[in-house]
Amino acid sequence: MTGALSPEPVVSLRLDRIQYGAHTALHDVVLDVRPGEIVGVAGHVGAGKTTLALAAAGLLGGAVPARITGTVRFSARGWPPASFVFASPWTQLTELGGTVEEEVAVGPENQGLTSGIIRARVDGAMGAAGASPLATRVPRTLSGGEMQRVALASALALDAPLVVLDEPTAQLDPSSARRIAASIRALAASGRAIILVEQNLDLLAELASRVVVLADGAPLATGDPRALLERWPPLDARLGTTTAVAERNAPTYRAPLVVTDDAPGLVIEGLVAGYAGRDVLLGVDTVVPRGAVCAWLGENGAGKTTLARAVVGLVPTHAGTMRVAGAVLDGLPVELRARLVGLVFQDPSRQLFARRVIDEAAFGPRALGESRTGALAMAREALAIVGLEGLHQVNPGDLVPQLQRRLAIAAAMAARPPLLILDEPTAGQDAAGRAWIVRALEQQRSRGAGVVITHDLTFAGRVCDFAVTIARGRVSLSRSDVPFGAAD
Amino acid sequence: MRRTPDVVGLGRAFVCYVAVRTSSSHSLPTLALALIPRAVALNLALGALAAALKLPVYLDSVGTIFVAVLAGPVAGMLTGAVSNAVLGILYSPQLFAFIPVAVVIGALAGWAARLGAFRSVVGAAIAGVAIGLAAALTSVPIVIHLFGGLTPSGTGIITIALRMVFGMSLTHAAQVAALSTDVIDKPLSCVLVALLITRLPARLTERLRTSPA
Amino acid sequence: MSALEHWNPLTPLAAATFLVVAAYAAPQPAGAIASFAVALGGAWVLGVGRRVSALALAVALPTSALLLTMDALVPGAPGIATHILALGPVRLDVTAVRVAMLIAAQLGAAIAAMGWVVVGVAPRRLTRALAARGLPAWAAYVLVASLEAVPEARRHAVEVMDAQRCRGLNTGGGIVGRVRALLPLAGPLSVSLVSESEERALALDARGFRPRSRRGTLTPIADPRAERVTRALLWWSSAAVLAWRIAVAWRGSAS
Numbered sequence: 001m002t003g004a005l006s007p008e009p010v011v012s013l014r015l016d017r018i019q020y021g022a023h024t025a026l027h028d029v030v031l032d033v034r035p036g037e038i039v040g041v042a043g044h045v046g047a048g049k050t051t052l053a054l055a056a057a058g059l060l061g062g063a064v065p066a067r068i069t070g071t072v073r074f075s076a077r078g079w080p081p082a083s084f085v086f087a088s089p090w091t092q093l094t095e096l097g098g099t100v101e102e103e104v105a106v107g108p109e110n111q112g113l114t115s116g117i118i119r120a121r122v123d124g125a126m127g128a129a130g131a132s133p134l135a136t137r138v139p140r141t142l143s144g145g146e147m148q149r150v151a152l153a154s155a156l157a158l159d160a161p162l163v164v165l166d167e168p169t170a171q172l173d174p175s176s177a178r179r180i181a182a183s184i185r186a187l188a189a190s191g192r193a194i195i196l197v198e199q200n201l202d203l204l205a206e207l208a209s210r211v212v213v214l215a216d217g218a219p220l221a222t223g224d225p226r227a228l229l230e231r232w233p234p235l236d237a238r239l240g241t242t243t244a245v246a247e248r249n250a251p252t253y254r255a256p257l258v259v260t261d262d263a264p265g266l267v268i269e270g271l272v273a274g275y276a277g278r279d280v281l282l283g284v285d286t287v288v289p290r291g292a293v294c295a296w297l298g299e300n301g302a303g304k305t306t307l308a309r310a311v312v313g314l315v316p317t318h319a320g321t322m323r324v325a326g327a328v329l330d331g332l333p334v335e336l337r338a339r340l341v342g343l344v345f346q347d348p349s350r351q352l353f354a355r356r357v358i359d360e361a362a363f364g365p366r367a368l369g370e371s372r373t374g375a376l377a378m379a380r381e382a383l384a385i386v387g388l389e390g391l392h393q394v395n396p397g398d399l400v401p402q403l404q405r406r407l408a409i410a411a412a413m414a415a416r417p418p419l420l421i422l423d424e425p426t427a428g429q430d431a432a433g434r435a436w437i438v439r440a441l442e443q444q445r446s447r448g449a450g451v452v453i454t455h456d457l458t459f460a461g462r463v464c465d466f467a468v469t470i471a472r473g474r475v476s477l478s479r480s481d482v483p484f485g486a487a488d
Numbered sequence: 489m490r491r492t493p494d495v496v497g498l499g500r501a502f503v504c505y506v507a508v509r510t511s512s513s514h515s516l517p518t519l520a521l522a523l524i525p526r527a528v529a530l531n532l533a534l535g536a537l538a539a540a541l542k543l544p545v546y547l548d549s550v551g552t553i554f555v556a557v558l559a560g561p562v563a564g565m566l567t568g569a570v571s572n573a574v575l576g577i578l579y580s581p582q583l584f585a586f587i588p589v590a591v592v593i594g595a596l597a598g599w600a601a602r603l604g605a606f607r608s609v610v611g612a613a614i615a616g617v618a619i620g621l622a623a624a625l626t627s628v629p630i631v632i633h634l635f636g637g638l639t640p641s642g643t644g645i646i647t648i649a650l651r652m653v654f655g656m657s658l659t660h661a662a663q664v665a666a667l668s669t670d671v672i673d674k675p676l677s678c679v680l681v682a683l684l685i686t687r688l689p690a691r692l693t694e695r696l697r698t699s700p701a
Numbered sequence: 702m703s704a705l706e707h708w709n710p711l712t713p714l715a716a717a718t719f720l721v722v723a724a725y726a727a728p729q730p731a732g733a734i735a736s737f738a739v740a741l742g743g744a745w746v747l748g749v750g751r752r753v754s755a756l757a758l759a760v761a762l763p764t765s766a767l768l769l770t771m772d773a774l775v776p777g778a779p780g781i782a783t784h785i786l787a788l789g790p791v792r793l794d795v796t797a798v799r800v801a802m803l804i805a806a807q808l809g810a811a812i813a814a815m816g817w818v819v820v821g822v823a824p825r826r827l828t829r830a831l832a833a834r835g836l837p838a839w840a841a842y843v844l845v846a847s848l849e850a851v852p853e854a855r856r857h858a859v860e861v862m863d864a865q866r867c868r869g870l871n872t873g874g875g876i877v878g879r880v881r882a883l884l885p886l887a888g889p890l891s892v893s894l895v896s897e898s899e900e901r902a903l904a905l906d907a908r909g910f911r912p913r914s915r916r917g918t919l920t921p922i923a924d925p926r927a928e929r930v931t932r933a934l935l936w937w938s939s940a941a942v943l944a945w946r947i948a949v950a951w952r953g954s955a956s
Contacts, residue, residue: 059906084907091900094908095525095846098825105919110838110909113917122919140853158909312867338869349896350857351864353888355687363885367869397689397892411868521839521912522902525846526894529854536858537886541872541879554891566843574847577824581815582760582808634811636804638771640763648767651775683884684891 008075009034010162010193011056011082015070018051018060025051025066026217033193035161038184040208040225041197044238044430045402047214049197050166056195057082057164076161079111083155087167087428089147092154093139100142100150101126101135107158121157128190129153129183143300145176152183163187164195169203170428173300173455181207199428201242205229213239240431243458263326265290265449266311266419271320273310279318280306282473288419290325293441293450295460295467303473304453305346308421312343325418325448339368341419342412346427348404357383357399357407358392364415375414382414383407385443387436402433409440418448426456438463520559527551528571545673552590553597553619553681557606561598568594585634589626596622597678605678612682616675623674624666628659637662643669703748705821709924710830713817715935716743720814722939724807726946730799733806740813744820753816757809765805772797824848830922839912842905861889 009032018026026048033039033056043049051060058074058081060066074081086092097103101122108118126132129152134142139150148168155163165184169177181203188194188209198204204211204225211225215236221228232249234241266288274280280303288294296304309315311322313334322329324340342364345351354360361379362372370378383389386406391399396407405425412420425437441463444450454460460467469477530551538547552571556564568590576583600606600615631639637658638644646665650656656664705713717740724736744753773793818827825848828841865885866872872882 054903057907059903064903080907080909082907086900086904086907088900091897092904092907093901094842094905094910095849095901096842098823102825102919106910107908109916109918110911110914111917112915115918115921118917118919140849154908309863314863314867334863334866335869335871338867341867343867345860345864345867347860349893350860350889351868352892353687353885364868367871395687395689397687397896415869517902518905518910518912519898519902521842522846522898522905523894524843525850526898526901528847529850529857530890530894532851533854533858533890534887536855537862537883540858540862541882541886543876543879543883550887551894554894558895570843570847573844574851576815577819577848578851580756580760581812581819584815635764635808636768636800638764638767640760640767644767648771648774651771680883680887684887687888688892688895 007035010075011195012071012073013052013056015052015055015068015072017067017069018048018055019067020065024217026055026214028218029070029212031056031212031222033162033195035191035193036188037210038188038194038196038208040204040211041195041214042199042201042204042211042229042239043214043220044236045400045428045433047239048217049214052212052214053084053164053166053195053197057084057162059084074162078158078160080158081160082162082164083158083160085148085151085155085163085165085168087170089142089144089151089171090140092151093147094154097139099135100131100137100139100153103139103150104131104153104157107154111158121159122153125153125156125159128156128187130179143176145172145179145300148172148176148180149183152180156187161191162193162195164197166197167199167428168196169198169200176300177203199430201229201240202244205242215239234431238430238432240434246458263290264288264323265292265325266451267321267323268307268311269321271307271310271317271322273306273315273317273320275315280315280473281310284320284470284473284475286468286475288449288451289465290449291445292465293445293452293463295464296451296453296470297455297457297460297467298470302470304470305423307470308343308423308451308453311337311419311421312341313337335367338364338415338417340417341421342415342417343421344405344408344412344423344425346423348401348408351408351411352396352404354396356392357388357394357396360396360407361411361414364411368415370415378414378416379410382410385413385440386410387439402429405429406433406436406440409437413440413444416447419451420444420448421451421453423453424455425452426454426459434459434462520555520563523555523559524563524567524570527555527567528574530554531571532575545676546669547673547677547680549590549593549674550677550680550684552594553677554684556594556597557601557681557685560602561595564594564598565591566594568592585630586627588630589623592622592626593619593674597681600678606682606685609679609682612678613675616678617671619678620670620672620674621667624663624670627666627670628662631662631666632659703821705747705749705817706823706826709922709928710818710822710827711834711924712928712932713747713822714827715932715939717814717818719935719939719942721811722942724810724814726942730803730806733803733810737806737810737813740810740817744813744817747817747821749817749820752820753813756816756820757813760812761805761809764808765801768801768804769793769798772801826922829918829920830924832916833918833922833924835915837912838910838914838916841916842910842912846901857890857893858886861886864889 011033013029013031015026015029017024029052041049041052054060054064055072058072060068093103094106096106104122104125105118108121126135129149131149131153134146134150142150168180184194184196184207196208208225211228212222213220213228213235221235228235230242230245232241232245240246264287268284268286271281271284272279284307298304306315310317313332327340329337352360354363358376358379361383362375365375365378383392386409388406388410396404399407409422409425426434441450452460452464468475528551531548534550535546535548538545552564552568555567569587572583572587572590596619605611605615631637638647643665646668647661650661650664720736720740724733741754741757744750825845828845832841870882870885871878
């Protein structure tokens with residue numbers, strides 16, 4: 001749009017400086033967003049993207065005690081001035097609604113509207129977000145993808161002219177992410193102004209009409225998304241580039257694995273397992289050779305995570321056998337399998353408890369009987385592998401989620417288990433973070449075997465020797481090469 | 489990593505805000521409100537953990553004490569009340585009768601925290617003894633007036649035993665019986681909270697250490 | 702499906718309050734017995750009889766049984782008691798039996814009456830009805846969100862236990878070891894309590910939630926005139942019974 005013809009901006013940001021305590025999170029941002037425009041925001045982890053999003057939605061200074069120097073001006077007078085969608089599907093529920101449509105109604109209810117108007121807003125918003133079929137469901141029983149649609153509907157029900165989305169697809173599988181993307185496009189077409197923060201550069205390049213790249217708390221560049229994001233070498237190495245460009249310039253095909261060893265890392269034969277009368281795994285046979293890293297692919301709910309949980313002993317098994325590095329797992333209690341298998345769960349916040357990063361990483365070796373000095377040495381080594389060696393004294397709770405995930409990987413690797421399983425390790429990671437996780441898995445090869453449960457095929461292609469697809473409780477497809485970069 | 493501040497989550501800053509805001513004024517900001525349901529859940533989760541670990545304590549006030557220490561006595565009292573109300577709704581209405589006990593626990597923990605009791609394990613243990621005493625003394629009149637002096641539980645059987653063996657009056661026996669559980673449970677809960685608080689993100693603990701209120 | 706779902710939730714609440722007041726403050730034992738009969742009978746009429754009876758009897762029966770046991774085992778004041786049972790050291794006197802029966806009736810009445818609300822009325826509906834009568838948004842939030850958070854609590858505890866056992870934490874063994882295991886288990890729960898609360902608070906802000914404001918509602922709850930009149934009668938009757946009890950107590954202490 002050209003300046004003379006453009007309508008008035010929906011939001012006008014003139015931010016000199018935003019500080020949390022003594023820490024400056026963002027400075028020198030000038031940004032106007034107009035109706036129908038999708039402004040993408042990209043940047044490495046810690047670049048200030050979320051701060052920018054919160055500021056643009058008028059959410060700083062209230063619950064978030066930030067000091068803002070500068071102005072944020074909204075064209076509309078209503079409150080709240082923006083519809084906001086967060087990354088985490090579940091914690092953005094207000095819990096005030098017992099059903100999906102009640103949850104969607106919370107915003108307009110807060111605005112003190114009458115029942116008739118609330119009903120119209122709810123129906124409209126659920127339609128626009130593709131959440132109408134979920135209307136009578138109980139929110140906490142939804143999948144991540146469904147939940148994120150409900151979150152979008154709940155935000156839209158506020159009827160604000162501005163929609164701000166902070167990594168809305170970070171925790172979704174590819175098909176759910178595409179649905180959200182389609183809704184975003186339709187919203188822009190209907191005249192809303194949109195600010196989209198994304199770690200998924202492919203999505204940004206496809207959707208955004210303009211992109212702001214942040215680095216170290218300030219804009220590095222603003223302009224055409226393709227020009228900025230499809231650049232080689234990347235504008236910012238930590239941020240990376242789109243999948244296609246990365247594949248063209250730095251192909252990630254791995255040399256075929258030469259299996260020289262007849263004691264495989266992981267062997268699963270005829271595994272039947274599940275919870276309370278309902279078997280999820282219906283006869284799984286798979287092998288991960290020693291020195292190899294394998295990807296477990298498949299739709300959500302196909303049984304990938306259940307398989308990982310069965311390996312560590314958290315799911316009752318009814319038939320079959322499992323061996324890691326020659327040792328039989330069957331019948332071993334969970335805490336003894338910890339010597340053989342390190343599992344990093346999707347949500348690292350379920351395990352972090354120590355006062356310092358170094359103690360967190362040393363917990364596993366300590367629990368397995370290492371001396372304190374020995375455990376600390378192992379922890380230091382593991383932290384160095386994932387690039388956290390400078391943060392030994394920091395409280396794990398002070399880390400951003402992406403670093404918490406790397407800490408959890410280090411904590412699992414510290415005890416040097418011959419098998420390491422990572423469940424969705426790249427969610428929300430930038431290029432730099434992914435590179436550290438690749439490094440950790442490379443290290444794991446020399447110690448035994450690795451498994452990655454992922455939707456991120458580019459990542460899988462970069463680090464895995466082969467992939468198996470799990471569907472309906474079985475290994476349905478085994479491939480010696482991962483279809484890198486291909487849309488799934 | 490280059491510099492620590494880059495990687496420190498902005499979210500932690502909120503917590504300082506609750507600690508300061510709620511201790512300086514009586515209004516509860518949204519964050520303190522959002523803490524309460526989570527604390528009610530923590531009461532239940534720790535009760536379940538104590539049972540799973542087969543520990544001879546309840547630990548079902550840890551969430552209440554935790555919020556009282558973080559966000560002050562008002563939030564603590566509210567957490568206690570809501571916690572028992574929710575249990576009453578979900579399990580049995582008789583638990584409504586013990587709402588005052590939970591409120592006393594929340595209030596005392598909040599006041600003890602303002603006096604700095606939760607800055608050390610010893611202080612927390614002493615606060616726990618006081619809270620246990622107060623909890624027992626609050627529950628006894630409820631047990632006597634509404635239940636005739638006995639609840640169908642371990643405490644009720646201890647009460648009968650005390651009367652038989654030592655010839656105590658009903659009130660005395662009920663008091664001693666109530667104390668016998670609360671005086672172990674509450675100090676352990678308080679010590680646990682003190683340890684948990686030190687594990688919270690650094691900026692918050694600094695704030696708690698530097699501000700007496 | 703209970704008949705209660707068609708009423709304004711405040712009506713059963715007022716009725717339950719009246720029954721509790723009657724059980725404890727009306728002339729005894731008539732008040733307690735009548736209230737018990739109405740509360741339990743009413744529960745069956747309203748279609749929640751089975752669960753309400755279970756709740757009421759689960760407390761009233763063991764409590765009165767335990768009271769009788771105590772009275773039988775603990776020697777009372779000699780001379781004044783009229784024993785209805787005397788087997789060696791085991792004696793039961795008439796007053797003790799009367800007291801135990803009264804307590805059972807009062808507990809049964811109170812729990813059955815509150816059971817109407819607890820079993821028959823969805824907490825969210827009750828909260829909405831209270832909000833329509835001026836309950837502030839923050840109070841409604843705290844109650845409803847807490848009920849919502851409880852089913853999650855157990856799941857979180859299990860997830861943390863799973864995660865830490867996968868890292869080698871032993872949750873069995875001696876008492877010292879089990880107490881030590883508390884910290885790695887309670888730690889992630891308390892840290893995520895704080896971080897999750899931050900996210901929830903921000904989400905509330907983002908939806909324009911204001912703790913003191915009056916909110917609208919998607920589905921208003923009907924409040925017919927007949928129910929309003931019934932409620933007014935019930936509230937005034939409760940107040941009258943309480944006033945009578947206070948007056949009696951006053952005169953008793955004055956003389």
